[in-house]
Amino acid sequence: MSAKIWMSSPHMGGTEEQYVKEAFATNWIAPLGPNVNGFEQDLSLFLNHDCHVAALSSGTAGLHLALVLLGVKAGDEVICQSMTFSATANPIAYIGARPVFVDSEADTWNMSPELLEAAIIDRIAKGAKPKAIIPVHLYGMPAKMEEIMAIARQYDIPVIEDAAEALGSSINGRKCGTFGDIGVLSFNGNKIITTSGGGALVSHNEQVVSEARFLATQARDAAPHYQHSKIGYNYRMSNLCAGVGRGQMEVLATRIEQRRNIYNQYYAKLNGKKGIGFVTEPDGFFSNRWLSTILINPAEAGFSREDLRLAFEKENIETRPLWKPMHLQPVFEGCAYYGNGIADQLFADGLCLPSGSNLTEDEMKRIFDVFDAFIN
Numbered sequence: 468m469s470a471k472i473w474m475s476s477p478h479m480g481g482t483e484e485q486y487v488k489e490a491f492a493t494n495w496i497a498p499l500g501p502n503v504n505g506f507e508q509d510l511s512l513f514l515n516h517d518c519h520v521a522a523l524s525s526g527t528a529g530l531h532l533a534l535v536l537l538g539v540k541a542g543d544e545v546i547c548q549s550m551t552f553s554a555t556a557n558p559i560a561y562i563g564a565r566p567v568f569v570d571s572e573a574d575t576w577n578m579s580p581e582l583l584e585a586a587i588i589d590r591i592a593k594g595a596k597p598k599a600i601i602p603v604h605l606y607g608m609p610a611k612m613e614e615i616m617a618i619a620r621q622y623d624i625p626v627i628e629d630a631a632e633a634l635g636s637s638i639n640g641r642k643c644g645t646f647g648d649i650g651v652l653s654f655n656g657n658k659i660i661t662t663s664g665g666g667a668l669v670s671h672n673e674q675v676v677s678e679a680r681f682l683a684t685q686a687r688d689a690a691p692h693y694q695h696s697k698i699g700y701n702y703r704m705s706n707l708c709a710g711v712g713r714g715q716m717e718v719l720a721t722r723i724e725q726r727r728n729i730y731n732q733y734y735a736k737l738n739g740k741k742g743i744g745f746v747t748e749p750d751g752f753f754s755n756r757w758l759s760t761i762l763i764n765p766a767e768a769g770f771s772r773e774d775l776r777l778a779f780e781k782e783n784i785e786t787r788p789l790w791k792p793m794h795l796q797p798v799f800e801g802c803a804y805y806g807n808g809i810a811d812q813l814f815a816d817g818l819c820l821p822s823g824s825n826l827t828e829d830e831m832k833r834i835f836d837v838f839d840a841f842i843n
């Protein structure tokens with residue numbers, strides 16, 4: 468059997484080990500330390516929109532802290548994109564708040580601004596104004612942030628921008644993660660860059676970011692003894708992980724180019740074939756193409772997403788259906804949902820393809836051989 472081709476595996480640049488070695492040499496093994504500060508600076512320079520950054524243990528931790536910082540409480544309602552990974556919605560449940568799921572729009576596969584407004588109006592009419600809105604940039608494609616922010620401002624509801632999949636994506640040059648009141652990034656092992664596990668919280672408001680750092684380190688008051696006036700969390704990134712992150716930041720621009728190049732190869736090969744569709748960039752939108760994805764219309768193509776997935780599996784090539792929408796998840800059964808059928812359609816017909824920046828020419832050839840058996 469040929470070696471496994473993964474959908475998205477870690478891809479080191481080369482200098483990561485140096486930063487980690489330095490941490491060993493100076494005994495900065497404990498959490499915090501110079502790599503954490505350096506990584507936060509690298510990120511804030513990269514995002515380049517007057518943003519402050521707190522490096523955390525995961526993106527999920529970032530989303531949880533964002534909700535805490537915005538004062539979301541048990542019983543509150545939070546609007547959340549339905550088409551996403553469960554990590555977007557779980558922190559709402561950690562707090563005891565209630566997710567209200569909103570469907571996607573066809574252009575970007577992300578939160579529909581029209582449905583968002585309809586949901587806000589209906590929730591207010593039912594007596595519970597949502598306390599936050601969480602749009603997501605799926606697979607690196609930016610959500611329609613300008614429209615979403617305009618609606619959020621009109622109803623005075625803060626926005627948590629889940630940019631876990633979209634580091635380096637932008638709209639008219641403005642980076643994803645800098646649109647919302649709070650942005651969240653992830654450096655999990657399968658993301659475009661990784662710290663083996665990690666995340667970050669981003670905000671224009673320096674006070675919010677320093678409060679995030681405070682809560683993420685057990686909320687210790689300024690006192691020689693251990694004193695606490697607030698519930699804290701152990702959510703800070705370690706100095707070792709941040710060392711990996713600093714090395715990864717040196718190759719982020721290259722990784723984006725490589726992922727976009729993989730997407731372009733799929734597009735050149737498959738666009739125009741009967742029943743195969745792509746999510747393309749609206750004017751001014753730039754996707755990091757974290758994952759390349761396609762839609763298969765089985766009636767037109769003569770084969771289904773599942774036929775294709777099983778054929779790849781036989782060749783030891785990993786592919787996956789798109790995220791199963793949150794409104795279809797057993798754990799969120801009974802939650803409010805404002806739908807238009809798009810997320811259901813994406814889940815039925817969508818497939819994530821191998822997209823790693825470390826894919827070789829030979830591996831791409833093996834992938835295209837599988838396609839050839841279907842489309843010729």
Ligand SMILES: *Cc1c(COP(=O)(O)O)cnc(C)c1O
Nearest residue numbers: 525526527552554555631653655
């Ligand atoms: C990966 C991911 C997260 C969670 O990030 P972790 O660092 O794995 O906790 C959140 N939201 C989305 C959309 C993700 O893809």
